[in-house]
Amino acid sequence: MTAVEKLLGETARADAQRNVRRLVAAAREAVAEVGVDVTAHEIARRAGVGIGTFYRRLPSREALLQAVVEDTVYEIVELAREALRDPDPWHGFCTFAAEFVQLRAMSCGINEALGTDCALSLDAPLEQLREQIRLLVERCQQSGAMRDDVPWQDVPFVLTSVMTGDRTIGLTAADDQWRRNLRVVLAGLRAQQLHTSE
Incomplete structure (x- = not known):
């Protein structure tokens, strides 16, 4: 099981998993363009979700x-x-x-x-x-x-x-x-x- 799959496994609801997938995709893009110091706000913005959703669905920016x-x-x-x-x-x-x-x-x-x-x-x-x-x-x-x-x-x-x-x-x-x-x-x-x- 990959590290991303473990993050997804912690979320049971389908809508929550969709948000996590969007955050993962946004994080990959942001890491490529900005680097590992990219902020949670920037990842959430790219994923089209609020910062509250980010922290409800993920343990932390560092974990993502x-x-x-x-x-x-x-x-x-x-x-x-x-x-x-x-x-x-x-x-x-x-x-x-x-x-x-x-x-x-x-x-x-x-x-x-x-x-x-x-x-x-x-x-x-x-x-x-x-x-x-x-x-x-x-x-x-x-x-x-x-x-x-x-x-x-x-x-x-x-x-x-x-x-x-x-x-x-x-x-x-x-x-x-x-x-x-x-x-x-x-x-x-x-x-x-x-x-x-x-």
């Missing part, structure tokens, strides 16, 4: 944000597990890398939660995410697809580094700048013998 962000991190864990099921280790890793970076690039709150010490308790999902990334990297290295001189712990930092600001040295980033940067990073991670054989 915890559920939304925790579930999103677990979704990233599942993306990594899917990548591990890909018969081609390098293809699986590249697919995960693109999804991981895109989510961080598109969600201010997830980027904050994964990149800083935020007030949310994410130890369990982050531990699982670290383990899945380690398995992805080691699988690629054992297959000869990825350089073996790169510790798995470096890979999350390298992937995160492809996200840029809107401008640098007077240049404006392209809309897909992170994708361009990711191509360069993946080329750098790939084992050299594969470059020369293509």
Whole structure:
């Protein structure tokens, strides 16, 4: 059962569950656009409900944000597990890398939660995410697809580094700048013998 499902499970009436679902959807949107410091008033406004409804249906703003962000991190864990099921280790890793970076690039709150010490308790999902990334990297290295001189712990930092600001040295980033940067990073991670054989 996901953290959001637990929130829904605490509410029996259908109309109350509809309000909780609206608040969850609004919280996801607000976390992406504003970050994890979004207020309960802003979430309620986006959901089209009053602040009283917010607090009648949910234990707290923190509980809602915890559920939304925790579930999103677990979704990233599942993306990594899917990548591990890909018969081609390098293809699986590249697919995960693109999804991981895109989510961080598109969600201010997830980027904050994964990149800083935020007030949310994410130890369990982050531990699982670290383990899945380690398995992805080691699988690629054992297959000869990825350089073996790169510790798995470096890979999350390298992937995160492809996200840029809107401008640098007077240049404006392209809309897909992170994708361009990711191509360069993946080329750098790939084992050299594969470059020369293509």
